[in-house]
Amino acid sequence: MSASGLAERAAPSRVPWLDFLRQDPRRLIAAVVGVVLAVLMLPPLWILIQDSVTTTDAIGDVTGWTFEHFRKLVTDRDALRSIWNTLVFATGSTVLSLISGGALAWLVERTNAPLKILAYLATIISMGTPYILHVIAWLFLLGKIGPLNDLYRQLSGSPDNLFNVNSMAGMILIEGFLWSPLVFLLLGATFRAANADMEEAARMSGASVLDTLWRISLRLAMPAILALALFVFIRAIGGFEVPALVGMPGRIFVLTTDVYEATIVVPPDLGYAAAFSVVMVAIVAVLLYFYGRLSKHAERFHSVTGKGYRPRPFDLGRGRWIAGAIIIVNFVVVLLLPLLTLLWMSLLPFLRGFSFAGLSALTLKNYHTVFHAPGYVDLALNSLTVAAGAATGIMLITALAGWIAARNGPGGRWLDQLATLSLVFPGICLGVAVMEVYLRVPLPIYGSLWIIAIAYVIRYMPYGMRYVYAGVLQLHRELEEAAGVAGASSLTTLRRIVAPLLTPALVAGWLFIFLIANKELSIAVLLASPGSQVIAVAIFDQWVNGQGGELAAFGLVWTVLMTIIACLFFAQMRRGGTDVFGN
Amino acid sequence: MLTVRGLTKIYANRYDAHAGGVRDIEFALPPGTFFTLLGPSGCGKTTTLRCVAGLERPDAGFIALGERVLFDGERKIAVPMNQRGIGMVFQSYAIWPHMTVFENIAFPLRVAKNRRYGREEIRTLVDQALATVGLAGYGDRPATRLSGGQQQRVALARAIVHRPQLLLLDEPLSNLDASLREEMRVELRRLQQQIGITAIYVTHDQAEALAMSDLVAVMDRGRIVQFGEPRAIYFRPESEFVASFIGAANLFGGTTVAAVAAGGVGTLRLDDGGEIACLFPTGSAAGQAATASVRPESIVIAPAGAAAANGANVLRGSVNAASFLGANVRYDVRVGERALRVIGSAEVVFPPGTDVLLVFPPQATVSVS
Numbered sequence: 001m002s003a004s005g006l007a008e009r010a011a012p013s014r015v016p017w018l019d020f021l022r023q024d025p026r027r028l029i030a031a032v033v034g035v036v037l038a039v040l041m042l043p044p045l046w047i048l049i050q051d052s053v054t055t056t057d058a059i060g061d062v063t064g065w066t067f068e069h070f071r072k073l074v075t076d077r078d079a080l081r082s083i084w085n086t087l088v089f090a091t092g093s094t095v096l097s098l099i100s101g102g103a104l105a106w107l108v109e110r111t112n113a114p115l116k117i118l119a120y121l122a123t124i125i126s127m128g129t130p131y132i133l134h135v136i137a138w139l140f141l142l143g144k145i146g147p148l149n150d151l152y153r154q155l156s157g158s159p160d161n162l163f164n165v166n167s168m169a170g171m172i173l174i175e176g177f178l179w180s181p182l183v184f185l186l187l188g189a190t191f192r193a194a195n196a197d198m199e200e201a202a203r204m205s206g207a208s209v210l211d212t213l214w215r216i217s218l219r220l221a222m223p224a225i226l227a228l229a230l231f232v233f234i235r236a237i238g239g240f241e242v243p244a245l246v247g248m249p250g251r252i253f254v255l256t257t258d259v260y261e262a263t264i265v266v267p268p269d270l271g272y273a274a275a276f277s278v279v280m281v282a283i284v285a286v287l288l289y290f291y292g293r294l295s296k297h298a299e300r301f302h303s304v305t306g307k308g309y310r311p312r313p314f315d316l317g318r319g320r321w322i323a324g325a326i327i328i329v330n331f332v333v334v335l336l337l338p339l340l341t342l343l344w345m346s347l348l349p350f351l352r353g354f355s356f357a358g359l360s361a362l363t364l365k366n367y368h369t370v371f372h373a374p375g376y377v378d379l380a381l382n383s384l385t386v387a388a389g390a391a392t393g394i395m396l397i398t399a400l401a402g403w404i405a406a407r408n409g410p411g412g413r414w415l416d417q418l419a420t421l422s423l424v425f426p427g428i429c430l431g432v433a434v435m436e437v438y439l440r441v442p443l444p445i446y447g448s449l450w451i452i453a454i455a456y457v458i459r460y461m462p463y464g465m466r467y468v469y470a471g472v473l474q475l476h477r478e479l480e481e482a483a484g485v486a487g488a489s490s491l492t493t494l495r496r497i498v499a500p501l502l503t504p505a506l507v508a509g510w511l512f513i514f515l516i517a518n519k520e521l522s523i524a525v526l527l528a529s530p531g532s533q534v535i536a537v538a539i540f541d542q543w544v545n546g547q548g549g550e551l552a553a554f555g556l557v558w559t560v561l562m563t564i565i566a567c568l569f570f571a572q573m574r575r576g577g578t579d580v581f582g583n
Numbered sequence: 584m585l586t587v588r589g590l591t592k593i594y595a596n597r598y599d600a601h602a603g604g605v606r607d608i609e610f611a612l613p614p615g616t617f618f619t620l621l622g623p624s625g626c627g628k629t630t631t632l633r634c635v636a637g638l639e640r641p642d643a644g645f646i647a648l649g650e651r652v653l654f655d656g657e658r659k660i661a662v663p664m665n666q667r668g669i670g671m672v673f674q675s676y677a678i679w680p681h682m683t684v685f686e687n688i689a690f691p692l693r694v695a696k697n698r699r700y701g702r703e704e705i706r707t708l709v710d711q712a713l714a715t716v717g718l719a720g721y722g723d724r725p726a727t728r729l730s731g732g733q734q735q736r737v738a739l740a741r742a743i744v745h746r747p748q749l750l751l752l753d754e755p756l757s758n759l760d761a762s763l764r765e766e767m768r769v770e771l772r773r774l775q776q777q778i779g780i781t782a783i784y785v786t787h788d789q790a791e792a793l794a795m796s797d798l799v800a801v802m803d804r805g806r807i808v809q810f811g812e813p814r815a816i817y818f819r820p821e822s823e824f825v826a827s828f829i830g831a832a833n834l835f836g837g838t839t840v841a842a843v844a845a846g847g848v849g850t851l852r853l854d855d856g857g858e859i860a861c862l863f864p865t866g867s868a869a870g871q872a873a874t875a876s877v878r879p880e881s882i883v884i885a886p887a888g889a890a891a892a893n894g895a896n897v898l899r900g901s902v903n904a905a906s907f908l909g910a911n912v913r914y915d916v917r918v919g920e921r922a923l924r925v926i927g928s929a930e931v932v933f934p935p936g937t938d939v940l941l942v943f944p945p946q947a948t949v950s951v952s
Contacts, residue, residue, distance in 0.1 A: 197677035200638055203664045204671040204751075205691035205741065215694070219681045312638070 025491050026404060030411040033401045037418040040458050044433035045421065048281065051274030051436060069275035079258065083279075086254040089171055089243070090236035094229055096176030101183025102225065104330050108184075109191040110199075110217070111314045113323035115331075119184060122335040124570055126181040128562030129338075130519050130536045131241045133555040136543055137338035138174045139165060139245060140345060147354045166250025175242045177334055179232050186231075190224040191217075196312045209314050227294040234287050237280065238426025240522035245543065255280050256428045256522065263432055263526055270436065277429035285424045339556075346552035366553035376554055380561075383535040386449050387517040390456035391510045394464035397457075399506060402468025403498055407477070416469075420462040427522030430459055435526055449532045455523045460513045467512070471505025472498070504572065511569035518562060585612045585635075585749060585781055589656075590644035592634055605630050605805045608644070612783075612798065617775050619784045621792040622802035623828065628785045629753060631802070635783065636671055636751050637664030648748055666696070670742030670780075671751040674758065676734045678726045684737055685722035688712055691745040712740040715774065732763050739771075743778060750775070750782040756791065768794055789829045793817060801825050818878075819864055819949055826876035826951050833882070833923045834951075835859060835875045839867040848945045851875055855920055859896040860945035867950065874952045880926040881947035884914060887938040896948060898923075898941040902933045916941060 020027065052069055054062045073079045107113045108120075126134070140146050142165035152162035164170065198220060202212040218225075243257045253261070255276055262273035316323055345351060347362045370376050401419050405412040422430065434455040438446050445451050479501070483493040521536035528537040535558060542551040590608035605627035612618050620628035633639040634654070635646055643656040648669075653662045670691075679687055688709045692700045700708070713719050716736040721729075729737065735755060742750055752771070756764045772795045775782050786792055792799050793813040801809045801816060801824075809816055809825045820826035823834060836854045843849030845866035851873055852858050861875045891897045900918035912932055914925040916939060925941060933939055 195675060195677065197673040197675045198679060200664075201671070201673055201677035201679075201738075201741075202690065202694070204636060204638075204667075204669060205694060206665045206668070206696065206745065207690070207694040208665055208696070211694050215690075216679060220679070222681070 024410060025489060027410045029400050030404050030409060030415060033397060033404070034411055034415055034418065036397060037401065037415065037461075040454070041418050041421045041461070043437045044425070044430060044458065045281075047436045047440075048274050048277050048429065048433045051270055052278045055271065066271075069271045072272060073275050073279065078253070079276075082253045082255050082258045085168070085247075085252060086237055086256075088168060089175065089247075089254055090233050090239075092168075092172035093175035093179060093236045093239075093242075094233045096172060097179035097183045097232055098225065098229055100176065100330065101180040102187050104180070104327065105184045105187035105191055106213070106217070107323045107326060109188045109313075110194075111316050111320075111323060113316060113320055113327060115324050115327050118327055118331040122331050123181040123185055124566050125335055125339075125559065125563050127515055127569070128519075128564075128566040129559045130521070130539060130555070131178055132245070132521050132536050132539050132543075133342060133552075133559065134178055134338050135174055135241045135245050136539070136548075136551070136555075137341040137345075138177070140341050140351075140548075141337060142170060142173075145351070150354065164250070166246055166252070168247075168252060170250075171242050171246045171252065174246055175236055175239055178239075178242065179235070180330075180334055183228060183232065186228050187221070187225065190221050190228075194220060199314075200312065209316065212314075223294060227291060230287055230291045230294060234284055234291070237284060237287075238428065238522065240426075240428050240525070244521075244525075244540070256426060259428050259432060260525070263435075270432070273432050274436075277426075277432055280426050280429055281424045284426065288423055339559075342552045342556050342559075344552075345548050346556055348549055351546075351548040366549040367557075369550055370554045370557060379533050379535060379538050380558065382449060382533060383518055386453045386456065386534055387514045390453050390460065390517055391464075391513040393453075393457050394461055394513055395468075395506050395510050398461065398464035398468045398509070399499070399502065402465050403472050403494065403502070405465075406469045406472035407480075416465065419465040422458045423462045425459070427459065427520055428526070430455060431523045431526035434458065434523075447529045447532065449534075452524050452527050452532065452534060455527055456513075456517045459523055460517060463513055463516070464509050467505050467509030468502065471502050471509075474505075475501050508569065508572045511565060511572060515562065515566055515569060584614055584649055585610075585783075586645070586647045587611070587631075587635065588645040590631065590634055590641050590646065592630055592639055592641045594630075603627070603630075603805070605634070605802075608807055610798075610800060610807070610810060612781055614781055615776075615779050616797045617772065617782050617784065617795055618798045618800070619786060619792040619796040620800050620802055621786060621789060621829075623787055626802040627805040628787075628802050630805075632751055632753055632783060632785050635749075636669055637662065637667050665694075668745070668747050669749045669751060670745070670747040672735075672738045672742050672753065672755045674754045676738040676755075676758075678729070678734050678737055680725075680727045682726055683722065684713075684718070684724045684726055684729070685709055687726055687737055688722075688741045688744050691741065695745065708744055709740075712744040715743070715778070716740045717770075731759055732767065735759065735767060739774070743774075743780065748781065750780050752782060752784045754785055754787070756786070757788075764791075771795065793829070801828065803828075818947075820876055820951050821864075822951050823874055823876070826949075831879050831924050832876040833879065835861075835877070835948075837873060837875070839863075839869060839871045839873050842869045843867045851950070857898070857919075859898075859948060860894065861948045861950050862946055863950045865950075872952070873950045875948050876951045877943050877948050879913070879924040880911075882923070882925045882941050882943045884916070884925050884927040884933060885940045885942055886933075887940060889940055889942075891940065891942045892944075895942050895944050900939060900941060902935050902937045902939055904935055905932060907932065 050062070053065060053067065055064050055066050055068070056062055104119055108116045142148055142163055144161055149161040149163060153159065194217070199212050199216055202216045207215065238256060240256045240260070243252075243254045244260065247254060248257055259273045259276045259280075262269045262276065344354065346366050347364070348358060349361060349363055349365060398419060401415040404410070405416040425433065434451065435446075438451050438454070445454070475498070480493050480497055483497045484490070488496065518535055521540055524534050524537050525540060528534055539551050539555060542548075588609050591604070591606050593604040593606070603625065608631050610618070620631055622628050630639060634641045634644075637653065640661060641654060641656065644654065645652070645656065646654040648667070652660050653667055654660060679690075682690070689705050692705050692708060709722065710719070713722060716739050718733065718736050718740065721733070726737070738755070755771070756767055759767060768791060784795065793816070796813055799811065799813055799816050800807045803824050809821050816825065817829055820829060820832070826832040826834065835851065837851040840850040840852050840858070843863040843866050846862075846864060847866065848860055848862055849867060850858050851861045859875065861873070863873070867873055885891075887899070898918045900916040900923065903915040903917045903922065906913045907929070909929065911929050912927045914927055914933065916923045916925050918941065923941065927933070
């Protein structure tokens with residue numbers, strides 16, 4: 001820069017770093033957001049590592065270094081079995097959900113199968129239902145007094161059960177159904193975005209529908225399928241609802257339930273829990289690395305589409321009706337059976353199997369309790385407030401961080417890394433870590449709703465980031481450059497150009513976080529206390545206490561409420577034209 | 584021999600009242616013809632092509648390739664696309680990125696149902712196809728490592744490797760840059776003649792259509808509005824739409840003074856005064872409204888005092904604008920209330936404001952209605 005150029009600049013301030021920030025206002029934003037993110041994201045990871053290699057006294061102060069926790073973990077047969085169980089459980093449920101959700105996605109998006117609406121319906125409603133409700137419904141369906149075993153006993157006359165739900169097979173089955181709607185949604189997007197020319201070129205070359213599916217469609221989607229498989233696998237490793245409700249009663253432990261057990265025993269063995277957590281975080285971190293590479297690879301196969309693009313589904317001919325049957329079966333299994341089960345449970349004064357005798361005992365008493373006992377209304381308000389607060393906080397932070405990161409602004413890569421750091425935490429591990437951090441911080445938030453809100457913010461920050469990032473990338477850079485050339489500062493550009501155009505992505509991200517925060521049990525289960533309950537934890541407690549009827553009634557009412565919000569979410573996605581999940 | 588009769592396919596369009604699609608498409612192509620469907624976007628040319636391919640199912644009509652009926656709405660015959668034995672090049676090329684060049688081209692042979700190809704046979708046929716499109720030795724390349732022009736050639740090789748009777752090309756040159764496009768234009772035409780295959784080519788580029796085709800069908804709003812050889816399409820447009828879509832045209836509206844026999848020259852009284860002599864390819868009755876089209880390059884621009892040949896149409900005007908284009912000069916000339924486009928030689932330039940004479944023969948003044 002020339003000497004005159006320097007002289008024309010505003011008088012330099014005495015403090016050099018202040019000057020540095022002034023040159024590009026984005027630096028100031030990046031600095032502030034970076035500090036906030038670091039304060040939120042780093043302590044949980046640090047504390048987990050610290051806890052896993054130290055001994056503490058009764059009040060939690062560090063008294064020395066030790067590898068005892070890890071030694072115990074490696075030498076303990078139960079611990080090794082948990083690791084093995086985790087792998088079997090995650091692999092099995094991933095494969096099951098990929099097959100059921102993937103087949104459905106292909107039929108719905110790429111063929112002329114009838115009754116497609118049912119698949120969307122199942123997906124939307126399951127978006128709003130807490131996982132734990134599904135699990136409870138399935139426990140009942142497949143359990144000892146459930147209709148399946150009941151039927152078997154009556155037909156065979158033997159007192160034994162056909163199927164023991166509290167087994168690895170039961171866990172895999174239920175977890176697989178749990179993830180199937182997500183797989184449907186994500187693979188559906190992949191199949192929809194696929195260039196139909198690729199398939200038509202195969203058909204014009206003489207290939208049959210099955211040939212085309214096998215040799216072209218599946219191969220082209222393979223990187224996306226593998227990436228999704230890894231994603232579901234990671235989520236299943238961190239899954240808590242099924243291991244806790246289905247596995248623990250059958251004495252089948254996985255890593256998440258081990259962490260949970262070690263935390264709730266008296267006195268809690270936090271060092272051991274932390275060591276387990278560190279192992280899980282390490283596994284997930286490695287898997288995430290491969291996930292990142294796979295998704296990049298998946299994008300490479302994204303080809304340019306020709307003009308006049310419109311979805312051109314395969315004609316299945318008479319196979320249409322088989323496809324329709326598959327869609328119906330999926331609808332019944334994933335949605336209708338669980339909902340009917342909950343309805344049955346909610347209408348009975350106490351839990352019993354399906355029977356005509358039961359019909360005479362039907363009562364609305366449970367619903368009456370739900371609407372009139374004060375506890376339930378408070379519970380619902382708590383859950384809504386915490387989820388809304390967390391979603392708002394996340395979108396505020398990520399709107400700035402995501403914009404800077406997507407535009408390669410100052411420190412963008414660091415902001416991205418920080419904001420997505422919590423992906424490595426399975427929910428239960430994050431619960432342990434957040435509990436530990438805020439037990440030691442001299443703020444009176446432990447035992448209040450605040451700590452749950454903070455845990456949500458940490459946990460779901462990566463999702464907010466993905467929504468904003470994808471949203472910014474869709475905005476042509478020249479829209480911002482034009483504002484700059486027209487004389488707007490970068491702050492004005494952010495306020496007047498970026499923010500309004502980004503609103504659809506922000507709204508979609510907010511709704512998604514709001515929904516998923518109310519769905520998951522694992523984070524809040526260790527943080528909620530009697531005065532500060534959220535929905536999933538309350539349902540968990542009621543199930544453990546045997547209050548199945550009220551739980552089901554409340555769960556159904558809640559599902560209706562959340563389904564309305566899920567509808568808003570899908571409407572917003574359709575309007576904004578963005579990908580349903582930022583992943 | 585490809586025969587298409589009464590081909591109709593209507594799309595109910597949700598967004599505006601106009602229903603897209605094609606109506607009553609008819610044409611017959613002798614073997615070895617290079618046939619072009621030409622028209623603006625949305626005119627139905629791609630729909631027509633996709634109906635022939637079997638990618639769309641027509642609402643009604645008849646399609647036969649030689650003796651073989653591919654589609655007959657009345658008899659409810661619809662041969663599935665993978666059994667039609669047609670080669671097709673897509674606009675996006677649709678080169679499968681997970682296969683090598685060789686595997687892309689070998690695909691039609693590997694999935695063939697009517698006969699099994701041996702390993703050696705596949706190799707021979709693919710190598711031949713590669714050589715035909717000038718890509719010999721590229722077989723082992725991953726398909727993702729090809730330039731646009733190479734992808735185009737691979738797509739072509741894949742379309743011809745199983746020796747189809749008919750080759751369909753859906754705007755194959757529109758994704759290439761200008762110089763490559765010119766090169767591929769010549770190349771495609773040469774290949775088509777070398778193989779002797781019947782080809783249907785879809786484009787909105789009139790220069791492509793005129794340069795490559797044996798026959799051209801101009802389409803507008805779902806119908807074929809003119810069908811013929813390129814020269815006839817250009818010099819004897821049958822409607823204002825064809826006249827102005829194929830190259831620029833100066834249009835003169837008026838009424839016929841006296842009855843004219845088909846192919847005869849008659850006098851057209853212009854709506855804004857004056858008369859010109861005009862060729863009526865289909866004849867005209869006295870007093871009938873008519874529009875005449877004159878190509879800009881058919882008009883000779885001359886100094887105001889110049890003498891005109893006998894019988895030629897002469898209009899007086901003044902130059903409004905002149906753009907030097909290198910090979911020639913393009914003028915906007917004001918004649919009364921009318922602005923005419925004229926292409927003049929590059930050697931003499933008439934600057935704006937100059938009074939000029941516009942001279943054009945009756946043979947180049949064609950009635951289009």
